[in-house]
Amino acid sequence: MKIQVDRNKCTGIGICEALCPDTFEVDDHGKLQLISGDTIPKDLLAEVDSAISGCPTGALSKQAC
Ligand code: SF4
Numbered sequence: 001m002k003i004q005v006d007r008n009k010c011t012g013i014g015i016c017e018a019l020c021p022d023t024f025e026v027d028d029h030g031k032l033q034l035i036s037g038d039t040i041p042k043d044l045l046a047e048v049d050s051a052i053s054g055c056p057t058g059a060l061s062k063q064a065c
Contacts, residue, residue, distance in 0.1 A: 001062045002063050003023070003061075004038070006058075015051070015055060019047060022036075024051060032059075
């Protein structure tokens with residue numbers, strides 16, 4: 001699975017980072033970075049799902065590879 005970020009919706013609030021810090025990081029410029037790229041490691045799927053659900057702007061989604 002891959003993470004997709006809609007940059008037009010992301011406001012850099014960082015809830016995703018709080019829920020899944022191994023995958024998401026908001027940099028000093030307020031821009032979301034995917035720490036290990038856009039492929040979701042299997043052991044982080046549950047955390048990424050919670051980040052997708054927790055994003056208040058609906059900027060995150062996932063897609064089959
Ligand atoms: S929670 Fe959503 S809006 Fe906030 S930084 Fe993450 S993707 Fe962007």
